[in-house]
Amino acid sequence: MADTTQSDVVFRPKPSLPPPPNTVGVVGWLRKNLFGGPVDTILTIVGAWLIFTLFYSLYEYGIANAVWTANSYRECLDTVLPNGEKVGHNGACWAGVGVWMNQYIYGRYPDEEQWRIQLALALLVLWLLPFWLPKVEAKIQTGLSCVLTFPFLAAHLFLGGEASIFLMITSSIALALFIAVWLNVITSYAMNKSIGKVLVGVSGMADKDDRLHKYVLMAGFALLLVMSLIYVSSWDLPEVTTQAWGGLFLTLTISGIAIASALPSGVVLALGRRSKMPVIRVFCTVWIEMFRSVPLITILFMAVTMMPLFLPVALNPDKLVMVIVAVCIFASAYMAEIVRGGLQAISKGQYEAAQALGLNYWKMMTFIVMPQALKLMIPNIVGNFIGLLKDTTLVSIIGLYDILLMVKASGQDPNWLGLHSEPLLFAAGVFFIICFAMSKYSQHLERTIAGGYGRR
Amino acid sequence: MSMDTSTVDPTSGEYVASTMSDEVVIELVQVNKWYGEFHVLKDIALSVNKGERIVICGPSGSGKSTLIRCINRLEEHQAGDILVNGTALDTNVKNIDAIRRDVGMVFQSFNLFPHLTILENCTLAPIWVKGMPKAEAEKVAMQYLERVKIPEQAAKYPGQLSGGQQQRVAIARSLCMSPNIMLFDEPTSALDPEMISEVLDVMVGLAETGMTMLVVTHEMGFAKKVADRVIFMDQGEVVEQNTPDEFFNNPKSDRTKLFLSQILAH
Ligand SMILES: Nc1ncnc2c1ncn2[C@@H]1O[C@H](COP(=O)(O)OP(=O)(O)OP(=O)(O)O)[C@@H](O)[C@H]1O
Ligand SMILES: [Mg+2]
Numbered sequence: 269m270a271d272t273t274q275s276d277v278v279f280r281p282k283p284s285l286p287p288p289p290n291t292v293g294v295v296g297w298l299r300k301n302l303f304g305g306p307v308d309t310i311l312t313i314v315g316a317w318l319i320f321t322l323f324y325s326l327y328e329y330g331i332a333n334a335v336w337t338a339n340s341y342r343e344c345l346d347t348v349l350p351n352g353e354k355v356g357h358n359g360a361c362w363a364g365v366g367v368w369m370n371q372y373i374y375g376r377y378p379d380e381e382q383w384r385i386q387l388a389l390a391l392l393v394l395w396l397l398p399f400w401l402p403k404v405e406a407k408i409q410t411g412l413s414c415v416l417t418f419p420f421l422a423a424h425l426f427l428g429g430e431a432s433i434f435l436m437i438t439s440s441i442a443l444a445l446f447i448a449v450w451l452n453v454i455t456s457y458a459m460n461k462s463i464g465k466v467l468v469g470v471s472g473m474a475d476k477d478d479r480l481h482k483y484v485l486m487a488g489f490a491l492l493l494v495m496s497l498i499y500v501s502s503w504d505l506p507e508v509t510t511q512a513w514g515g516l517f518l519t520l521t522i523s524g525i526a527i528a529s530a531l532p533s534g535v536v537l538a539l540g541r542r543s544k545m546p547v548i549r550v551f552c553t554v555w556i557e558m559f560r561s562v563p564l565i566t567i568l569f570m571a572v573t574m575m576p577l578f579l580p581v582a583l584n585p586d587k588l589v590m591v592i593v594a595v596c597i598f599a600s601a602y603m604a605e606i607v608r609g610g611l612q613a614i615s616k617g618q619y620e621a622a623q624a625l626g627l628n629y630w631k632m633m634t635f636i637v638m639p640q641a642l643k644l645m646i647p648n649i650v651g652n653f654i655g656l657l658k659d660t661t662l663v664s665i666i667g668l669y670d671i672l673l674m675v676k677a678s679g680q681d682p683n684w685l686g687l688h689s690e691p692l693l694f695a696a697g698v699f700f701i702i703c704f705a706m707s708k709y710s711q712h713l714e715r716t717i718a719g720g721y722g723r724r
Numbered sequence: 725m726s727m728d729t730s731t732v733d734p735t736s737g738e739y740v741a742s743t744m745s746d747e748v749v750i751e752l753v754q755v756n757k758w759y760g761e762f763h764v765l766k767d768i769a770l771s772v773n774k775g776e777r778i779v780i781c782g783p784s785g786s787g788k789s790t791l792i793r794c795i796n797r798l799e800e801h802q803a804g805d806i807l808v809n810g811t812a813l814d815t816n817v818k819n820i821d822a823i824r825r826d827v828g829m830v831f832q833s834f835n836l837f838p839h840l841t842i843l844e845n846c847t848l849a850p851i852w853v854k855g856m857p858k859a860e861a862e863k864v865a866m867q868y869l870e871r872v873k874i875p876e877q878a879a880k881y882p883g884q885l886s887g888g889q890q891q892r893v894a895i896a897r898s899l900c901m902s903p904n905i906m907l908f909d910e911p912t913s914a915l916d917p918e919m920i921s922e923v924l925d926v927m928v929g930l931a932e933t934g935m936t937m938l939v940v941t942h943e944m945g946f947a948k949k950v951a952d953r954v955i956f957m958d959q960g961e962v963v964e965q966n967t968p969d970e971f972f973n974n975p976k977s978d979r980t981k982l983f984l985s986q987i988l989a990h
Contacts, residue, residue: 620798621835621894625849625901626824628817635848640839 330693333359336366340683364687365694368678372694375514375669381428381506385517388422395446397453404456410449415528417442424500426521429507436501443496448489510588514669516698522588522670523660526595527653533596534603539633541608552604559601565662567594572666591663599656606648610641643717650710654703671695740950743934747774749905750795750936755804757790764790765801766960774904777937779947779968782957783983788940791957792907795938796827808905825853828898832910834890836882842869842893843878846900854901861900868896872926888919892926899930906930908939942987948972956980 290296302312333355335344344361346354355361365372374382395414398404420438424431431439452463459466464485468474471484513521540552559567571594572587579585614637622632642649664673675691678684750772757765764787772778780788793799794806797813797820806813808823837845846865850856856864869875872892874885882890891911898906908927912920924946931937931950941947947954947968954971956964956979964971964980975981 615835617831617833617835618837621829621831621837623798624796624824624827624829624831625897626821626853627849628821631852635852636837640837643839 329358330360335359335361335363338363341685341687344687360690360693361687362690364678364684365690367684368674368681368691371515371678372671372674372691373516375518375674376512377508377514377517378506378512381508384425384428384505384508388425391421391446392418395449398449401453401456403460404453405462406452413442413445413449415532417445419525419528421446422521424503425505426513427508427510428503428505431503437497440493440497440500443500444489444492447492447496510586513588515674516671518588518663518668519657519660519670519672522592522595522663523657525592526599526656526660529596530599530603530652530656531607531649533600534607535638537600537604538607538611541604542611556601556604559598560605564595564598564659565665567598568662568666570594588668591666591668595656595660595663598659599652602652603649606645606652607641609648610645611637613644614640646710646714646717650706650713654706657702657706658699671698739948740928740931742775742777742952744773744775744777744952748772749774749809750938751805751807752795753805753807755791755794755801755806757794757799757801757803764960765794768804768960768962770955770962772905772936772938775934775936776952777931777950778939778953778955779951780938780940780955780957781942781944781947781983781987782963786957787960788957789909792829792909792938792940795905795907796824796829798829825901826903827905827907828901828903829907830891830894830898830909830911832913834882834887834894834914836890836894836897838882841879841881842874842885845882845893846897849897850900865896865900868899869893871899871929872896873922886919887915888922891915891919891923895923895926895930905936905938908937908941910940910942912941912943944972944987956983958983 290299303309333349335347335355338344338347338361341361341364344359344363345356347359348354349359370379370382374385377385392414395410395418398410399407404410417438420435421442424435424439427435448463455461455463455466461469464481467488468481468484473480473484537552537556540548541556543549543552568591571590575590576585618636618640619632622636627636661670661672664670664676667673669677672695675695676688678691679686679688681687748771750770752768752770755765755768756763768791780791782788790799794801794813795808801813809826811819811823813819813823836842837848840848843862843865846868847858847861850861850864851858866875866878869878872895874889874892874896877885877889877893882893885893891914895911911927912923915923920943924943927937927939927946928950937950939946939951951968953965954968955962956971956977958979964975964977966976971980972984975984
């Protein structure tokens with residue numbers, strides 16, 4: 269309520285003046301952050317010198333003195349620099365890394381079959397692309413369909429050979445879903461309508477009630493499924509056993525599955541641990557505490573050496589499958605605690621308001637609690653994913669040729685005997701790029717969705 | 725009935741005529757509740773008629789919140805019976821769900837869902853609890869947002885609204901489920917003085933529509949204006965209940981007199 273009565277003293281705010289020079293702009297920033305006083309200045313100069321020498325020697329080693337083409341490590345070392353000296357250990361031998369590059373990435377997967385891996389990667393990227401297309405609705409369904417079914421399609425592609433009925437059906441479902449997702453993208457952009465609406469329209473049922481619409485959609489999907497089943501069963505891919513899988517491909521397969529499964533299983537375990545039903549609560553608590561208190565490497569050893577003793581031979585447990593199961597279990601336990609932490613940050617009032625509106629437990633969790641908790645947890649979740657990616661290198665200890673073991677193997681190649689640092693640097697670079705990208709993306713996510721809900 | 729009460733000072737002026745009927749919608753019989761060893765509700769007996777407006781007051785910790793939270797089962801009572809719209813509140817989840825669909829609640833701290841827009845806050849329950857189509861739910865929500873006089877905020881997030889606006893959204897959100905009973909737990913205690921009246925306005929307007937209301941509040945002006953009955957609680961008991969006229973001018977119990985002298989002193 270504004271007071272409109274006249275008064276003798278009129279308040280006039282002083283005009284804003286510009287800040288003093290030397291406190292703004294580049295000069296101001298330099299003065300404030302680098303040359304604030306004698307100590308700062310000395311530290312800045314010493315720091316600059318350290319950074320310079322480090323980068324200069326890296327440059328000399330990695331680029332100026334590096335050998336890019338050679339047939340063996342010996343040749344690398346004997347290469348003569350312009351100044352007449354031999355390279356020796358003063359320059360990197362990238363030639364060896366180049367020769368082994370294919371193995372670093374694909375392991376011993378046959379060259380002529382590597383398109384299958386590339387195809388799977390392309391499918392994955394295309395499947396997730398609709399997330400960033402603003403016009404496409406049903407983003408959650410898209411993501412879920414991908415997470416739940418893509419692994420089977422990929423497994424079928426990677427393995428080839430006589431696929432089991434199970435893999436045949438699951439990969440057909442995956443293919444059908446993928447096609448449905450992209451049909452939806454196409455109709456969303458071409459006609460501004462979701463594929464469901466288009467189908468209903470075409471069938472002439474648009475004015476009938478919702479239940480009929482569902483039947484139309486189900487019929488449409490069934491048709492798609494049958495077609496992809498016929499197509500998938502016509503595949504004639506040579507078998508590539510998991511022993512031949514390796515390199516970055518193997519690392520990403522293991523960690524990708526673990527990452528994709530961690531969040532759903534973590535949510536289930538966290539909810540279970542907070543459940544009022546004692547059996548569920550005790551089971552989840554024991555699961556979480558047990559697998560969180562044991563190093564991953566022990567779980568891995570148990571999985572590959574002990575589990576086969578307990579399982580019937582007929583199941584013929586594959587080493588890689590065992591390892592993936594072990595990593596997933598480990599990841600679920602960690603994720604469960606992150607999710608539980610996020611759930612605790614949601615105030616009691618949110619639960620009460622949801623209950624008072626009549627939402628049941630699952631609806632309350634799905635629409636009110638989880639969305640808020642997950643947004644709070646983004647930094648922790650991504651941190652956990654990054655840790656998981658790096659932890660999967662432990663599988664090299666139990667003899668799976670992931671990127672790290674491949675890198676080691678190249679140093680034992682008779683031609684490249686002694687080539688150790690360069691492959692390791694390469695592997696470090698690969699991990700850095702992937703992890704840094706994940707971390708940057710998480711920061712971006714935090715800024716966009718986790719920002720104060722409209723309050724920027 | 726008109727909802728436009730913006731010209732009326734909610735805490736003074738005409739008494740809002742009651743539309744109370746004989747039909748009983750809430751019945752509490754010998755309700756007892758303990759928090760561990762602590763006996764928080766003692767033999768509460770209360771029956772509320774359709775369209776009745778009840779104001780519950782009493783000192784802090786007397787069990788007012790606990791009492792109304794028992795009515796929609798946010799708290800569980802351990803002895804006695806609670807019947808809402810003829811349905812008994814027991815461990816049967818179906819009964820609890822049915823009662824919660826018909827009973828709206830407004831909280832002291834608003835408890836809007838911060839990750840949803842104002843409109844989404846209002847349409848979530850109609851869509852997912854009642855299965856209302858989205859378009860219809862939005863239409864209904866906009867009607868109620870207009871009634872609480874903030875339709876222009878529909879696309880914003882709760883964090884962008886003032887306290888008074890948030891509380892009005894909370895009222896609209898409850899009304900979107902078309903409840904026949906509304907519970908208010910100190911709806912204005914977290915608000916600055918100038919926002920209190922805008923929320924009370926809306927509540928007076930609601931009273932005019934004949935809604936059954938149970939309101940825990942210390943706004944005695946509101947009690948005088950709309951209440952059919954004022955209930956005074958202390959230490960888990962109903963000490964006194966009467967019409968607002970009798971209650972304020974002619975309190976029976978010494979405890980009530982003391983309480984009234986304390987809250988009316990300033
Ligand atoms: N969850 C709980 N566990 C244990 N004691 C509780 C719990 N909730 C409330 N109490 C106690 O029960 C008593 C009544 O609480 P209640 O919230 O109903 O009081 P109130 O009359 O609403 O008070 P106020 O005016 O401060 O809101 C208080 O003494 C409080 O400390
Ligand atoms: Mg209270």
